[in-house]
Amino acid sequence: MKAIIVLSGLGVLALLAELFRFRKILYPLVLIGLAGAAATAISYVWYDDASQWTALMKNMISFDPFAIMMSSVIIITALLWLLSAQGYFKDETTRTDHYALMLFALTGAVILTCYSNMVMLFLGVEMLSIPLYVMAGSRKDNLASNEAALKYFLMGAFATGFLLFGIALIYGATGTFDLGELATFVNSSKTGMGGIFHAGIVMLLVGLLFKISASPFHFWAPDVYQGAHTNVTAFMSTVVKTAAISGFARLFGSSILIKDYEFWAPLLACCAGLTIIVGNVMAVNQNNVKRLLAFSSISHAGFLLIAVVTGSLKGVMFYAAAYSLASLAAFVVLQIIQNHSGDDTIERFNGLGKRSPLLAFTLTLALLSLAGIPVTAGFFGKYYLFMQAFKTGHAWLAVIGIIGSLIGLYYYFRIIIAMYFREAPADAKSAPAANDLQQLLLFITALGIIVIGIMPDLLLNLQP
Amino acid sequence: MITALLIGLPLLAGILTLFVKGAGAKRIALGATVLEFLLSLVVFYMYRQNPDDSNLFMLTPWITAFGINFHLELNGIALLLVMLTTFLTPLIILSSFGREHKNPSLFYSLILFMQMALVGVFVAHDGFLFYIFWELALIPIWFICLMWGEGKDVGKITFKFFIYTLFGSLFMLAGLIYLYYHSPENSWAWENLVAGGQSLTVGQQSMVFWAMFLAFAIKMPIFPFHTWQPDTYVSAPTSGTMLLSGIMLKMGTFGLLFWLMPMTPKAVDKWGMVAMVLCVISIVYASCMAIVQKDFKRLIAYSSIAHVGLIAAGIFAFNVQGVEGAVMQMLSHGVNVVGLFLIVDIVSSRTGTRELASLGGIRNVNPQFAVLYLIVLLGAVALPLTNGFVGEFLLINGVYQYGAWMAAFAGLTIILGAVYMLRSYQAVMLGNTNSITNGFTALQAHEKTVLFVIAAAILILGVYPKPLLDVAEPAVLDLIGSIKAGI
Amino acid sequence: MIQYAWLIPLLPLIGFTIIGFGGKKLSKSLIGLLGSGSVLAAFVMSVLIFTNVHEGDKYIVKVFDWFSAGSLHLDFSFIIDPLTCLFLLIITGIGFLIHVYSTGYMHDDEGFHRFFAYLNLFIFFMLLLVMGSNYVLMFVGWEGVGLCSYLLIGFWFKNTAYNNAAKKAFIMNRIGDLGFLLGIILLFVTVDSLSFADGGVLDKVSAVGRSNHGTMELAALLLFIGACGKSAQIPLFTWLPDAMAGPTPVSALIHAATMVTAGIYMIARSQVVYTMAPMAMETVAIVGALTAIFAATIGLFQNDIKKVLAYSTVSQLGLMFLALGVGATTGAVFHVTTHAFFKALLFLGAGSVIHAMSGEQDIRRMGGLAKKIPITHATFLIGTLAISGIPVLSGFFSKDEILAHAYEHNPVYWIAGIIASVMTAFYMFRLYFLTFKGKFRGTHEQEHHLHESPKSMTIPLMVLAVLSVIGGFIGIPHLFAHDAHWLHHFLGFGDILTLSTDTEWALLVLTLFVVGVSIYAAYRAYVKEGRLPAEKEEQLNPVQRLIYNKYFVDEIYDTLIRKPLDWISEKFYQIVELQIIDGVVNGVGAGVKWVSSVGKYAQSGSVSFYVLAMVLGAIAIGLIKLW
């Protein structure tokens, strides 16, 4: 809860900067603020005063272990993201607005990790989405950015309708918005849930699946990711994705609807499989690395869904953390290349291994992690999910995951091959280089990928 | 503890090498691998003294949530394969001394990482750890093949190699997870997985068997999962090819022997025949392929498939002779194939071609090379008193006990092996020199050293293989006992 | 003494090592000395051991544990018994003579040192073969001599034809070796031992063989396949004539006297197995008889002096197998011995002729050499007489014993033997007459160069000639002396002839008569009428052409085996390997790519479509889950 207060306060503070003219120091200020938020979020791991908030907040939010872990992951990811995103806040006149939007989105993201009432789910989704619509369109004169904003907004609003209809139907069937009461209602029902409730679940699922860009509701994602500013894309594919999946997992990964598991689990499982396959297959032929990463992020949403279906909140957390680290690193390198060459096609990565060995190495590491090669964090994440899938009798899902990973290898390795095997383009100027903050970020992510990969216990045993 | 040192030493040396520029890198790499070899000799000695020496054993919790331990243990078979790894790696490094590699520090550190992973695969006693090392071995070799490979399709070929082997190993992972969930304790320890596997029904075991078989069959490779291999061997740099064929391939056979057979004995009993037939087809088929190859390196690549098919057949025979023969042949094949690929490298780097048709008469200008080649060749065709014979004899013996017809077909390798090997020897060495070969220069010191060591190893192992077999025998008997008990 | 038996193979090995490593740095005389000396020393050792071995003795000299796996224990140890002793003497004795001969014959060859290294290595392996105290060690020698044979046939490695001949020899041998190996394994699987020591494989076979009748038949046949390869029997005989590509001393040593008789040694050693396997025995006899006749017919039409001898060797080996097949093990070994003498003599004599003729090997270009090279001529004549079975010479006794046994077993075999003998006498005398009688038919230059060979070559010829004359007395039959058959007692195979003396005499006379007629026919044709073999193939009638071309066996093998194998392999490579198996693998990848390249159009860029897809997705879910 404290994190929410800090973040929204920080958002207001950012707006005030315009008035009181401390725009210049806003960047360090937000960094520190985010660090503070991260610290408060993660401090619950050791100082458990989270439960008292729940009552105080009238059961609107609940900082259970999952919420603590996920919000920590999200805020830390955002903090890391900020290290790379100085370029996004370049424009003097709109800087404060962008900070505020980002921070409000982050607030929404944190709400999604800890909501325990449908109202909060709805508010969280909207608080996350509305600033994002704007962020996607932040390059106002750029048609691609416009298109991204339009598509994102229209489809997002449309999906919100489904989400709300679902919530309304569930309310109609159970008479409550509160997740705790909902759980009691579902678990105590003797005859099983009726059609209204199921219709609500389906509608709710449609809305949420859209948010995590699961197939067949994924179509917006590649276009939006491609059109948005690369920093924004990085934000969307890490922070937003993690938030969306935790919003999802709070409902479907926990025990709330477990009595009704037979109804929605097969559906989710199918969606997970479909998402993995679609995301990976579609990425195969992409030449635009940004778009490629977008499809890759779709496929990872599928993997995250496996974790949800198998009811493994820890799996969600671990996978999301691992994925965020790797994805962030990949996007940062992409952004550096893009800034350097003004283009984000795969050819721009040619010969990077020679021109900027460190960038290439980090990107390789990130891609290996995304591909799930030992001993990276991504591998253990996948491994975790496969374990869970086997445990809960979803072996076929694990097999699809395996096949998906293999297809995934193809495009991840295309980039690696381009970096190390292809000659640099003739018009390549100087070597692209990361600035200090980006270097710091890349170092942290690379370290994180390896350390978590080698010692997953560090994360897994972090029990609040 | 000392086993962990076997893993740690190459890792540290690899990291060190990464930061050394220029020629220093290869010297450090060579020094480290020689040191590693000496260390493995110490381990060998310790093991001979007392196989249960606690210094050879290591168990540290790693990922507690899943009962995964950093669990290293040596048995005779693993020890021999570790020895093979530590013996061959310095030779491989030394043999590359004549080559100017771009970015040598990366090259040699990758080789060292590779060694680390390979040793790890053989000493891991925890299923998960085994899998980790298994995959870890893949990355350095992939980079070696990619960055220092030759030909215009390197990217494509190495990628195929990578994805194909990973395809298999992911199914192995699936199989291992399945075993884990059916094992009595919450542990990935080998014994526990064996217990889990053996408690399964035939149907379940069959599923696990095929999933894991796929991984090993691809790695070795055996028919019909072999098509990645010739291309990869041909396009990889010689050191990479040596690593792949000399050591990495043994991961497959080792896995088959140690991680598959005891886990799924009933399935082995039920499906062993099918696997055996695949192995035998592999032998004959690959031999026939080798006969018609026009490219020297590709010929050797196919010969490797034929040999490994026989090894796998011996394993599936699961009797003492077959398995010990397989162990022996793993060692022999490792040594021989490294020698053969070095020969290919020597020839192709001096003449600029690997086309058999355009070579010939090298014996006229470099008789010493011819003799060394001949010795390696004899090892490869399993002439008695070379290392190849002991293994092959035991293997055919073992396969015979499984099925006489199998042995008859498997034994065709004796004939066909001679056909393609002699053909290559004749095409390269005999006859008159031509414009390409008449300027064939003398062997360089490092090449000579490596070939001498290999030739010596071929002869010594052929004349006196007893110590090695003695080391392997208890482990083999254990394994076979465990398999037979599980049926 | 016997405990030092390991010195016998070691000595040539040392010789090989020194010569091999010393290479060209050593002088030729030193090499000759070392090479011959080491074999001589081995010979001396063999003699010493021989004097200590009596019939029925069996000593095992263990050197070290070789390897073991499960119940399979193999020692690196040597067996010393009468059979081995006899072979030791033949190998080291004749080997020594041929080494000496080679110092002269190969003197001007640039590969002199190499030659001696190979020869010594060969002696080593050959000794290992006959001394190995278990089947596997025998197999070591067995393959080792094959290797040396390969190296020596292809000694002049610049010549592609020679290389091919060498390769062919090795591969055909390997076909046999596979059979041998499987036979060994079958024996092991059946009786769980491979050692020749007491209580080893042979004893066990005699104990359990009766109850494992079929297994023993199979084992015997498999072993026989090995023998066929090594000893050039139908169908694996074609490599031997080609093997004449090697230097002549090699032909004498390896392809006449020693290596090719390894098959006989092996079957003699495995006699116990064969006595359990009557069908296999019959097979051996039939194959032997067929080979004897078949090769002899080819010999009738050959014009190359060494080829004639080669086919003669095949034919004689066939005779030996016939002997083995009818149970005359002693006879076979006896013939091995005498054959070693006279065939080595003939080959060396041929070498001397070739030496004199400056490398010419075609007998149509020779003639009238008797006066030019008298020693060669005289010794060659002795050899020819011996092989034709003229009384008192060695070949007479051994051949007689075989024929008598054959008759005893089944007269048909006897007839086969007679036919072979008659033809042998004919083509050998044809060879002799054409070479040494009549007028010289070579070029003027060759005539000018004609000269007798140096002492190093003629002395071995003379020694061998003496042996060819007297060698038969070790096995002189009962007909001529009471209690005479020393070899029989010494070897102790117990294959006693039970024919009546009258029958034996009758057979003897009949044989002599037909052989005499045959020799006369040759004399008439090639001396009196002065006929010459046709210069061109076209002058022959179809039957002759068929035989002249060796029944086209090589071509048939080529068409039936090699070409189809190549063709199938090539097709498999092009179609199955590249198209199907790899095609499937690549096809999967390409399929994914294709799906991706088509599927991407679903991502049409139009929001309307996306919304539609979303609604359709919702409909689908609704229909599946709610209806």
Added chain:
Amino acid sequence: MSTQVIPIEWYITLSALLFSVGVLGVLFRRNAIVILMSVELMLNAVNLLLAAFSTYHNDPKAQVFVFFIMAVAAAEVAVGLAILIMIYRNIRTTDVDFLNKLKW
């Protein structure tokens, strides 16, 4: 007026129909503004449903929820219209299918 006389199913059906009309609007039209309006229609269907359930469950929470929906809808409309205006400035149309450069 007494509410209980109208069965709740009627309201559910009405909401479903209204929602479907909204969906149809989104599918049918190309004008972004009208699409946005259709979305509003969908949201109103939800509001109606919630209000009906509120009465049915005798629970004011659902009505409060409706307030939130209204508020958020307003915010969404504000942002959406801003986006539309921004785009209109660039491409002079509100046709949603005009911008389809990002694809494949």
Added chain:
Amino acid sequence: MQHLTLTHVLFLILSAVALLSGLMVVLNANPIRNVLLLIVCFFAIAGHYVLLNAQFLAAVHIIVYAGAIMVLFLFVVMLLNLNKETEPTRPAWEKIVAVIAGGIFCITLVGALRAADTMPMPDAKGMDVNIGLVNRLGATLFDEFLVPFELSSALFLAAMVGAVLLGKKSSK
């Protein structure tokens, strides 16, 4: 089925108006008319709220939707000078596809809900007619829903900032 009361008739009339005007919004090609028709629809919905005893909600609905949101729409439509001529229309086949898809969706949704088990009528005695009154709502909103209430202010702030950010002309 009960006897049709006035309430039922009112319900049906309001429903018909809402659905028809909604459909017209979708089908009519003139944006301005669309806006006006949507307002009609909203009024019909407000009528439903009144029928449901949610008077305050009805009032707020009118004020927010008809008064604010739709005016905003109207404003934008005017600002951009949209009319029937500028209205982009779909090709016929796309329209057919849209109608079919929408129809199927409608059938699926309605069918799913109709097929669902009929919900029992709540106990009439327990009915509290006052829940729609402002004091009850206020008590709920500012007590139980205080947190979302506060957060929605942040949401508004974000939306406002965003709208301004995008809506104003770029400074360049």
